Amino acid sequence: MSVDTIQDLFEHGLENIYHAEHELLDALDELESNTEREEIAEAFAEHREETQGHIDRLEEVFDMFGEPPEKEECVGIEGLIEEYEEFTSMEPSQEVLDYHNMAAAEKTEHYEIAAYGNLIPLADQIGMDEAADLLEENLREEQGALDELKELTETYEMDAIPAE
Numbered sequence: 001m002s003v004d005t006i007q008d009l010f011e012h013g014l015e016n017i018y019h020a021e022h023e024l025l026d027a028l029d030e031l032e033s034n035t036e037r038e039e040i041a042e043a044f045a046e047h048r049e050e051t052q053g054h055i056d057r058l059e060e061v062f063d064m065f066g067e068p069p070e071k072e073e074c075v076g077i078e079g080l081i082e083e084y085e086e087f088t089s090m091e092p093s094q095e096v097l098d099y100h101n102m103a104a105a106e107k108t109e110h111y112e113i114a115a116y117g118n119l120i121p122l123a124d125q126i127g128m129d130e131a132a133d134l135l136e137e138n139l140r141e142e143q144g145a146l147d148e149l150k151e152l153t154e155t156y157e158m159d160a161i162p163a164e
């Protein structure tokens with residue numbers, strides 16, 4: 001695919017985040033089952049539901065183009081997932097893993113926030129106002145998920161983890 005126009009750029013970004021959202025469905029499942037503390041595990045389960053909604057909205061956007069949804073490999077999110085797998089292979093204690101799970105999820109939210117933040121002005125530029133609104137809804141939920149994770153990280157009782 002050649003990428004020469006704003007529309008090309010938009011479609012490229014859309015296919016990229018569409019793939020990322022699918023990867024994140026599985027990743028959030030894994031985070032939930034790897035987490036012992038209930039309020040943290042619940043946050044992952046809730047955001048997994050929202051993630052399914054993100055995929056549905058992206059499919060609506062593809063539909064507005066009159067095109068079937070397509071995925072383009074999102075190497076960025078795959079890298080974050082790989083980084084996570086490497087960490088878990090070091091067999092951290094459950095307390096450390098719970099804490100690290102939040103940190104790992106925060107990184108993916110930052111990625112998604114940047115992706116949607118880049119796509120919205122492109123949609124505006126090519127006159128796809130309704131698509132921009134849908135992407136804006138996804139962006140708001142990513143921001144909400146990040147805020148919740150930050151709050152959970154800040155209130156995590158560090159005493160559970162030895163300092164040295």
Ligand SMILES: [Fe+2]
Pocket residue numbers: 021024050051054112138142
């Ligand atoms: Fe998402």
Ligand SMILES: [Fe+2]
Pocket residue numbers: 047051108109112142145
């Ligand atoms: Fe997200």
